[in-house]
Amino acid sequence: MDTxxxxxxxxxxxxxxxxxxxxxxxxxxxxxxTSFELVHAILKEARAIVEW
Structure with missing residues (x-):
């Protein structure tokens, strides 16, 4: 982690x-x-964290 x-x-x-x-x-x-699929999966989880 980097802050x-x-x-x-x-x-x-x-x-x-x-x-x-x-x-x-x-x-x-x-x-x-490294792949579009991985970007999409991480972005989906990140949005869920921000939206709660």
């Missing part, structure tokens, strides 16, 4: 960054992975 610019979870083949906007009342989620 320099939000909260970033690091995986073997991916990462996800949760970051609060400084100009809007929103949380942004950034995901990078």
């Amino acid at each position: 320099l610019d939000g909260v970033k979870w690091l995986y073997d083949e991916a990462w996800v960054l949760f970051r609060a906007s400084r100009t809007e009342p929103v949380a942004r989620i950034y995901v990078d992975a």
